[in-house]
Amino acid sequence: MSNLDRTPPLTRCGGLAEVCARPTVEIFAGREVPLGESTVVRRLLPNLGRRLVGPWCFIDHYGPDDIAAGPGMQVAPHPHIGLQTVSWLLDGEVHHMDSIGSDALIRPGELGVMTAGRGIAHSEQSPVLHPWLLHGVQLWVALPEAHRRADPAWQHLPELPTLSNADIEITVFMGTLSDVSSPGATFSPLVGADIKLIANGQDVFVLEPDFEYAVLVMDGAVEVDGVTVQVGAMAYLGCGRASLFLREPCGRSARLMLLGGTPFEEQIVMWWNFVGRDTDEIAEAREQWEAGSRFGTVSGYHDGPVIPAPPMPPGRLKPGGAVRERKS
Numbered sequence: 001m002s003n004l005d006r007t008p009p010l011t012r013c014g015g016l017a018e019v020c021a022r023p024t025v026e027i028f029a030g031r032e033v034p035l036g037e038s039t040v041v042r043r044l045l046p047n048l049g050r051r052l053v054g055p056w057c058f059i060d061h062y063g064p065d066d067i068a069a070g071p072g073m074q075v076a077p078h079p080h081i082g083l084q085t086v087s088w089l090l091d092g093e094v095h096h097m098d099s100i101g102s103d104a105l106i107r108p109g110e111l112g113v114m115t116a117g118r119g120i121a122h123s124e125q126s127p128v129l130h131p132w133l134l135h136g137v138q139l140w141v142a143l144p145e146a147h148r149r150a151d152p153a154w155q156h157l158p159e160l161p162t163l164s165n166a167d168i169e170i171t172v173f174m175g176t177l178s179d180v181s182s183p184g185a186t187f188s189p190l191v192g193a194d195i196k197l198i199a200n201g202q203d204v205f206v207l208e209p210d211f212e213y214a215v216l217v218m219d220g221a222v223e224v225d226g227v228t229v230q231v232g233a234m235a236y237l238g239c240g241r242a243s244l245f246l247r248e249p250c251g252r253s254a255r256l257m258l259l260g261g262t263p264f265e266e267q268i269v270m271w272w273n274f275v276g277r278d279t280d281e282i283a284e285a286r287e288q289w290e291a292g293s294r295f296g297t298v299s300g301y302h303d304g305p306v307i308p309a310p311p312m313p314p315g316r317l318k319p320g321g322a323v324r325e326r327k328s
Helices: 279-291
Strands: 011-013 023-029 031-035 039-045 056-066 074-080 083-091 094-098 103-106 111-115 120-125 133-142 153-157 162-164 168-177 190-197 202-206 212-219 221-224 227-230 233-238 243-247 254-261 268-271 274-276
Touching: 023 039, 023 227, 039 233, 056 083, 056 212, 056 254, 056 268, 083 094, 083 168, 083 190, 094 111, 094 153, 103 153, 111 120, 111 168, 133 212, 190 243, 212 221, 212 227, 221 254, 227 233, 268 279, 274 279
Parallel strands: none
Antiparallel strands: 011 268, 023 233, 031 039, 039 056, 056 133, 074 120, 083 111, 083 133, 094 103, 094 120, 111 153, 162 168, 168 190, 190 254, 202 243, 212 233, 212 254, 221 227, 221 243, 268 274
16 A cells, blocks of 8 residues: 655654653544545544554554445555565455565455565556545554565555454454464564454453554454543554453444554654655665666556655655755
8 A cells, every 4th residue: 555645754663752651642533635536535544643653653444435336446566675564454345566576456354465565666556447445454564673674565465363252343353362373474473463343342451551552443443441442433442451351332233443563663754655763764765766676567467657745845754763854
């Protein structure tokens, strides 16, 4: 998934200074951002209050959108470095193609995880003949230093492990929850789980106290620590939780995403579709994309030009510094 903001800021993230070491509930509403020709997303992360949740550094929630009479998602080829993209659908289909030759149709309940590493390009489109409803979440995971220059890779996993009881059904799509682990590739301790609660349902989850957590409500509403979180909002939960109690408070089913991981101690710089360590690295990746080098070609894409990189902003960021310097 691309960040199509034409004036993206340079953002410094990571480190432990902004991590809440104890349980909390901070509610964040999504900021509407256009994506491609016909899709609008709610951007939950990064936001003004939080930049990361563990290694999760980007969350877009889109839909449910009626796309019966339109093209649906149409995102032309664009580049990534230093991160993983995680595609998760509730409704609809998305056709993924990339510059290492991957070609996959992602459906609800299937995981698409792309490890950008040193560099990859990909496109995402609703098929020409597509379901009438489109609803999903796109996430990024920041790669740690030891893996951020790895060869790019793609996984499409149609079957994932689940947990269930009378009130709840859980699909673990990344990492581990309650001793159930996804086969999706991970490079930091983390978890990503899709949770369905029946009307008036409730459950208690055993969590990792060292993890930082957040909950994104994708449908309905969910009560967390006595606070009701509405659809489209994210609740940041901090660290230090051995368990989490969730309840459906409105008499209808609800669906949410639990995200977490160990706080990301490395300082990183995010800009556009890149995660790096300083402004020079980001600027170099931008120049290489514009020059048609490094990222390869999405050979199966024939619907128009690639997405051009926006101009770099005037500021410079050093990942460990607190001073924003101006370019001469």
